[in-house]
Amino acid sequence: xxxxxxxxxxxxxxxxxxxxxxxxxxxxxxxxxxxxxxxxxxxxxxxxxxxxxxxxxxxxxxxxxxxxxxxxxxxxxxxxxxxxxxxxxxxxxxxxxxxxxxxxxxxxxxxxxxxxxxxxxxxxxxxxxxxxxx
Amino acid sequence: xxxxxxxxxxxxxxxxxxxxxxxxxxxxxxxxxxxxxxxxxxxxxxxxxxxxxxxxxxxxxxxxxxxxxxxxxxxxxxxxxxxxxxxxxxxxx
Numbered sequence: 001x002x003x004x005x006x007x008x009x010x011x012x013x014x015x016x017x018x019x020x021x022x023x024x025x026x027x028x029x030x031x032x033x034x035x036x037x038x039x040x041x042x043x044x045x046x047x048x049x050x051x052x053x054x055x056x057x058x059x060x061x062x063x064x065x066x067x068x069x070x071x072x073x074x075x076x077x078x079x080x081x082x083x084x085x086x087x088x089x090x091x092x093x094x095x096x097x098x099x100x101x102x103x104x105x106x107x108x109x110x111x112x113x114x115x116x117x118x119x120x121x122x123x124x125x126x127x128x129x130x131x132x133x134x
Numbered sequence: 135x136x137x138x139x140x141x142x143x144x145x146x147x148x149x150x151x152x153x154x155x156x157x158x159x160x161x162x163x164x165x166x167x168x169x170x171x172x173x174x175x176x177x178x179x180x181x182x183x184x185x186x187x188x189x190x191x192x193x194x195x196x197x198x199x200x201x202x203x204x205x206x207x208x209x210x211x212x213x214x215x216x217x218x219x220x221x222x223x224x225x226x227x
Contacts, residue, residue, distance in 0.1 A: 002159075004159035004227040005157070005159060007142050007159060007227075008142065009142040009143055009144040009159055010141060010142070010143050010144070010175075010182060011143075011144050011146050011182070012143045012144065012145060012146070012160075012175050012182045012183060012184040013146050013147055013181055013182065013183045013184070014145050014146060014147035014148060014149040014150045014154070014156070014183070014184050014185075014199065014204075014205070022206075022210045022211060024210070026209070027209060027210070030209070067203065
């Protein structure tokens with residue numbers, strides 16, 4: 001065992017282990033903006049010499065799109081409550097389409113698919129903001 | 135501000151990977167001037183968190199984990215006030 005491990009120390013948290021109650025569709029939007037920006041770069045660098053770059057684009061885009069799904073699922077399942085559904089009956093359909101679109105963003109590299117994902121997240125943001133005002 | 139300039143901290147969680155791993159013991163300096171890029175201990179919602187300073191605007195400090203996928207940081211809780219900073223990390227011991 002290292003000597004340092006025996007020293008009395010203050011624990012500093014490098015994670016979130018509390019149900020902190022902080023929700024914001026901005027998390028999904030930022031990741032979706034990354035997806036869009038990566039798609040644009042992917043379309044821009046078409047030279048064979050950029051093959052490695054283009055491969056990295058796809059890997060990172062897929063990671064970001066997966067994070068979009070993750071953030072949307074957290075919002076959908078943890079934030080939205082039955083009373084929100086009563087006021088906004090489109091919530092289930094909207095999240096279903098948005099998470100499906102995030103899946104599409106993994107399958108494709110075109111800008112339009114990524115843009116559509118951002119538009120759906122914008123719709124979710126509108127509903128989210130409305131629930132915050134209510 | 136503590137009268138002791140140095141503090142010993144132990145990391146819990148993955149958000150500072152690959153820089154710091156869970157269980158790492160760190161030496162922190164409590165008397166310091168904050169600068170972007172520093173790894174700091176900040177008191178957020180009453181508990182000490184370890185993050186990196188991304189930017190400073192006046193007294194508002196934006197923090198982020200080095201491993202964003204496992205980090206709750208200023209993207210979630212917003213910028214912290216300069217007074218919430220407790221120490222900057224000097225070295226792993």
